[in-house]
Amino acid sequence: MKLIRKNVVALVVLALAAGQAMAQKSASDSIAEYRAMLQDGNPAELFEMHGEELWKQKRGPKNASLEQCDLGKGAGVVKGAFVELPRFFADTGRVQDLESRLLTCMQTLQGIDTSSVSTRTFGKGETANITALATWIAAESRGQRMNLPQDHAKERVMYEVGKRLFFQRGGTHDFSCATCHSSEGKRIRLQDLPDLTKNPGDGIGFAAWPAYRVGNGQMWSMQHRINDCYRQQRFPEPKFGSDATIALGVYMGVNAKGAESIAPAIKR
Amino acid sequence: MAGPMRIRAKLNGDKTTVRVLMSHEMESGQRKDSSGKLIPAHFIQDVSASLNGKVVMTAEWGPAVSKNPFMQFEVKGAAKGDKISVSWKDNKGDSRTDETTVS
Amino acid sequence: MKKTFIALALPAAVLALQACTMSSSASDPDKMTAEVIKSSFVDRGIAKLDRLNPDPANAACAAAEVAGQPIDANLAKSIEEANLKSVQWPSDGKFLGDWKQGEKIAQSGKGMTWKDKLDSVNGGNCYNCHQISKQEISFGTIGPSLYNYGKLRGVTDPNSAASKAIVEYTWGKIWNPRAYSACSQMPRAGHNGVLTQAQVQHIMALLLDPQSPVNQ
Numbered sequence: 333m334k335l336i337r338k339n340v341v342a343l344v345v346l347a348l349a350a351g352q353a354m355a356q357k358s359a360s361d362s363i364a365e366y367r368a369m370l371q372d373g374n375p376a377e378l379f380e381m382h383g384e385e386l387w388k389q390k391r392g393p394k395n396a397s398l399e400q401c402d403l404g405k406g407a408g409v410v411k412g413a414f415v416e417l418p419r420f421f422a423d424t425g426r427v428q429d430l431e432s433r434l435l436t437c438m439q440t441l442q443g444i445d446t447s448s449v450s451t452r453t454f455g456k457g458e459t460a461n462i463t464a465l466a467t468w469i470a471a472e473s474r475g476q477r478m479n480l481p482q483d484h485a486k487e488r489v490m491y492e493v494g495k496r497l498f499f500q501r502g503g504t505h506d507f508s509c510a511t512c513h514s515s516e517g518k519r520i521r522l523q524d525l526p527d528l529t530k531n532p533g534d535g536i537g538f539a540a541w542p543a544y545r546v547g548n549g550q551m552w553s554m555q556h557r558i559n560d561c562y563r564q565q566r567f568p569e570p571k572f573g574s575d576a577t578i579a580l581g582v583y584m585g586v587n588a589k590g591a592e593s594i595a596p597a598i599k600r
Numbered sequence: 601m602a603g604p605m606r607i608r609a610k611l612n613g614d615k616t617t618v619r620v621l622m623s624h625e626m627e628s629g630q631r632k633d634s635s636g637k638l639i640p641a642h643f644i645q646d647v648s649a650s651l652n653g654k655v656v657m658t659a660e661w662g663p664a665v666s667k668n669p670f671m672q673f674e675v676k677g678a679a680k681g682d683k684i685s686v687s688w689k690d691n692k693g694d695s696r697t698d699e700t701t702v703s
Numbered sequence: 704m705k706k707t708f709i710a711l712a713l714p715a716a717v718l719a720l721q722a723c724t725m726s727s728s729a730s731d732p733d734k735m736t737a738e739v740i741k742s743s744f745v746d747r748g749i750a751k752l753d754r755l756n757p758d759p760a761n762a763a764c765a766a767a768e769v770a771g772q773p774i775d776a777n778l779a780k781s782i783e784e785a786n787l788k789s790v791q792w793p794s795d796g797k798f799l800g801d802w803k804q805g806e807k808i809a810q811s812g813k814g815m816t817w818k819d820k821l822d823s824v825n826g827g828n829c830y831n832c833h834q835i836s837k838q839e840i841s842f843g844t845i846g847p848s849l850y851n852y853g854k855l856r857g858v859t860d861p862n863s864a865a866s867k868a869i870v871e872y873t874w875g876k877i878w879n880p881r882a883y884s885a886c887s888q889m890p891r892a893g894h895n896g897v898l899t900q901a902q903v904q905h906i907m908a909l910l911l912d913p914q915s916p917v918n919q
Contacts, residue, residue: 359840373621373670377606492732493739499768500740501761503754504815504897505828505890510768512845520831520843549667566815568754569747576743 359522363600376467376544376596379551383468386461392442401437403430403469414473415593418581420484427490429581430469431555432573434462451559451572455550459572463553467542470595477592478539480585487582490575494583497576498528503566509580511565513537523600528584535594538584543597551596554581605698609684616678616702618649620671620686628663644669646689651675652682678702748817760786764886779885787882790875791893793900798870798907799861802917805909808902809835815897825897827906828890835909836916846889853911854918861911873910877903 357365387398387410403413404421418429424436438444438458446458453459482488498509512520513528526532541554552560558577562570570576603623610617622644629641647659656675678684685699746752760782767774774782811826813819829835832845835852842848852873858866875882878893892898898906909915 373606373619373672375621375623375668375670377621378603378623378668381604381606489732489735493736496732496736496765496769497739499765500736501758501765503750504895506758506761506895507888507890508765508768511888514768515845518843518845520845521841522843525845546666563750563816563818566750566754568744568750568752569817570743571745574743575739579739 363522366600371598374544374596374598375549376471376542376551376598379464379467379542379544380471380596381468383464383466383471386465387468392438392444394441394443396441396443398434398437398441398465400441401434403433410469410472412473412476414470414595415476415478416480418487418490418578418585419481420486426575427484427486427578427582429554429573429578430466431462431553432578434465435573438462449572451555451569454552454556454559463542463551463556466553467551467596470542470593473593474595475592477590478585478588480582480589482586490579490582491586493575494579494581497580498583505566507565507567509561509565529587531588531591534592535597536591538581538588539591539593540595540597540599542595543599545599547600552599605686605688605696607684607686607698607700609678609682609700609702611678611680611702614676615674616676616682616684617672617674618684618686620649622669622671622688624668624688624690626663626665626667626669630663642690642692644688644690647671648687649673649675650683650685650687651678653685749815749819749821750817760881760885767886774886782885783882786879786885786891786894787875789894790878790882791900792871792874793904797904798874799912800901800904800908802905802908802912802915804902805905805907805915806836808898808905809909810839825902827892827898827902829906832889837919838916849910850917852917853913853915858911858918859913861913866911870907870911873907874903877906 387401390397400407402408402421402423403410404416404419405413414430417433418427420427421433421436428436435446435449438446444458448457449459449462454463480487482491498513501508501511509528512518512525515525516527518525526537528537538554541557542552543557544551550556555572555577558580559570559572562568605623606621608619624644625642626644627639627642629638629643631639633639641663643663643665644661647657647661648655649657657673659671661669675684680702682702683699684702685697687695687697689695740755744752744755763774763778763782808827809829811824812828812831814823814825819825829849830839830842832843834842834844834848834850837850853861856869858869860866861870872883876889877898879891880887880889881891881894890897893900893903909917912918
């Protein structure tokens with residue numbers, strides 16, 4: 333597994349900072365340093381800017397902005413919404429995650445045709461817009477702690493469904509999410525694997541996506557992350573915003589209760 | 601067509617640290633698409649930064665710099681409220697200039 | 704114990720129901736999960752929905768993990784016996800191939816995803832989970848280290864009678880790890896058609912050939 337596709341560092345530091353001793357260090361130390369270097373100037377900021385524009389811009393046949401969108405804390409309330417999703421919404425009668433909720437608002441408030449939004453168009457068109465919006469909305473809760481509600485019966489059922497999906501073995505390799513994500517201190521190649529059956533700690537796992545992936549220069553939302561997990565598990569594909577993806581979000585998010593969100597983060 | 605840069609300029613003592621995040625594909629020209637064809641090179645070649653209209657830094661980049669480049673440098677002699685402007689020009693002739701004030 | 708058998712029976716029963724909506728089974732999470740799976744997943748590329756067909760071993764192991772309990776011991780034994788029976792031993796009687804090719808197969812994680820083609824050469828994904836040679840530092844820790852695998856087990860001649868048991872165990876483990884550990888997280892590379900017999904022979908050599916870097 334290559335660390336980055338184009339073998340250059342994205343960082344050009346022209347200032348002479350205090351020299352770092354290139355002494356003998358472990359592979360994980362070097363990678364931790366590389367990640368620390370990348371924290372500043374996270375290209376996710378470019379997507380945040382775009383997302384904020386999209387939130388405020390009048391769009392679609394109804395020529396309306398998204399500023400009346402209810403993300404769970406009331407119409408237009410963005411700060412703090414990210415760390416309470418997925419949750420139950422009375423107007424749709426279902427538990428929704430951030431991205432499926434954005435779909436709802438784009439359809440109902442703006443009248444936008446969202447039929448092109450799918451797992452086949454990540455990074456393009458309206459799907460890219462949803463990623464940008466999710467990036468900005470996540471940024472508006474940065475530093476807050478995951479606090480998904482489990483008051484509604486449907487929220488509790490979705491947790492149980494998410495749990496069963498998490499342990500479901502399938503595909504040609506008999507993998508489940510748990511194959512990689514149910515133990516502490518393990519890694520795949522050199523990539524540390526958080527234990528998602530419990531709170532994996534601040535800024536890890538569910539509290540770290542959306543994230544900018546340096547290796548392919550792409551902004552990935554949680555929908556994109558789950559989608560690629562299933563691809564690597566050799567499963568068939570869950571649809572964009574499907575209940576399976578939402579249920580997994582409930583399971584991971586509730587388990588991560590109290591973890592600080594650092595989204596949008598930066599990853600290799 | 602190119603997205604805006606994010607520029608921050610922070611004064612600390614007598615030095616101002618300028619951080620710039622650019623939005624650019626930075627295609628090296630060596631990658632191939634799924635059908636095996638080379639993707640044409642498209643990368644920033646010239647960068648310059650000015651303080652109150654006076655050029656304080658220039659750089660010549662090539663295909664080695666990767667997508668959405670981040671750049672950081674320090675400049676002396678700036679005061680709060682001064683204007684920092686950053687420009688780039690790429691191999692296709694596209695260019696972009698954005699600015700910020702020192703805080 | 705009864706729970707695991709219900710898990711085996713349920714999916715088939717639920718798949719028979721045609722028009723299920725989300726609201727109909729809020730009280731039964733297993734039933735709800737089956738509905739969610741049905742409404743959420745689609746074919747993509749070579750990854751078809753039949754990859755979700757419940758395999759009894761997978762269903763039993765998943766149910767045990769959801770419940771936070773170890774799988775029933777008798778059930779585990781029957782799964783292991785059934786999987787051991789299904790192991791295909793090398794048709795030419797050769798257990799070892801070329802370790803150089805084995806290293807390439809162990810390094811590759813390609814194949815069988817919806818972005819892959821049916822005729823692509825699949826990799827073994829081995830380094831994703833295991834340390835194997837000393838030189839490769841990019842290794843995972845999901846599985847135990849296999850460094851010095853043959854050496855530690857005293858295999859100086861893989862063809863000798865003394866090594867027969869280890870050689871056969873290793874083949875069986877790569878072909879179908881469920882033959883020895885009912886709920887193993889390791890893919891059933893031979894059984895599920897991920898790797899060919901020749902590829903397994905090469906991996907065997909990587910692990911057991913005294914000349915292999917793994918055993919230096």
